[in-house]
Amino acid sequence: MRTSLGSIAQTTCIRSMSSVSPPNVTSAQVPPTSGYESLSGFQLKPASPSYFTTNPVYNELIVNLDYTYSQYRPVTKPSKTAQRPNWLNKDALTVAVGVDALKTSQYRLIISKLNQLATLTPRPSAIEAIFSQFSKSEEQLSQKAKPRIVDHLGRALATGRRKEASASVYVVEGDGKVLINGQDSSQYFKKSQDRDSVLKPFKATNLLGKYNVWALVKGGGTTGQAEAISLGVAKALLTHSPELKPTLRKAGCITRDMRVVERKKPGQYGARKKFQWVKR
Known part of the structure; x- marks a missing residue:
């Protein structure tokens, strides 16, 4: 394959230009910019991968609860008879978490994680701080539910x-x-x-x-x-x-049945059933 002298000269010129060190440019010579126009304006790396999820506040809470349990589990003794605090209801917990709305499944998952932490004894101060955020206060516990009455229409x-x-x-x-x-x-x-x-x-x-x-x-x-x-x-x-x-x-008429349908798992046919394995 023949190469023209012009292309060789052009390649040599580009290589020589790339080998020359760039001139020193001071900050005074460059006008200040903002946003993505300058290197200092690039978006910083998020502190948590939950930033890229649809509900980062909720997901970060679940990750923190799991991390707290794994951190204090080796230094404490789990006890199934440990007293559990009275947790906030769904509406109050939604406000405490700081999200617009919580699904019923999300609320149950948070409560299950909190109950898991409640089994650790003795409880460190970090766990007590979490419990104070999501448990009912003494004022809320003192409030008694209104007694049910029959109205003036007999209903x-x-x-x-x-x-x-x-x-x-x-x-x-x-x-x-x-x-x-x-x-x-x-x-x-x-x-x-x-x-x-x-x-x-x-x-x-x-x-x-x-x-x-x-x-x-x-x-x-x-x-x-x-x-x-x-x-x-x-x-x-x-x-x-x-x-x-x-x-x-x-x-058995006045006891609420708390059973719910178990969620389907990814990579499975259903909640428990797996896909049929085919040898060939």
Whole structure:
């Protein structure tokens, strides 16, 4: 391959220019700039990788709680009988964390991490500082919940929750009508087991057909909504007749079921199920 003399001369000129050291330029000769126009204006490296996530404040909190546990776990003795503080509710914890909103799953994860730290005994001052931020104060603990009463129309209001469903239930003496979001229970719930779940407190106390129910429910599926209404009905019945508590307790009507669907894991077919392994 032939090379022209002009290209050789040009290459030699470029190499000679690159070998010459650049002149000394003082800061007085360069006008001050800002932003990305100067080297001093480049964005600094974030202190934590959580900066690049969708919710950096929440993710940084989870990382710090895990790090605190791993740091003090070797020098303390975990105890399952250690007393746990009364944690803030979801709304108050959202404000304490400093985010706009927390999902229910995120709130439960934070509480589980805090409960994990609560098992460490004796508790270092760093853990006590975390607990003081996310636990209820003495003033909040002294505030008692308002007692449920029957209003001037003879209605008792109660709230029931199950999974992601939440229901506000009014119970009043009547002939046994059940309205859910303005519809009859037979129209709203197509499954007989969901309709039976709503009436379970009445059947357990032999009060079927003696009270009317009006419920507003949202969130979750039909099973969660039916069980949320059932819990609300049981609580409202206690407002009318507190002596029914042992019967409802024995039937399991006034204890909230805290079980939720386990989340799916990445790289798996479901929460526990793995993908089928194929040899060839």
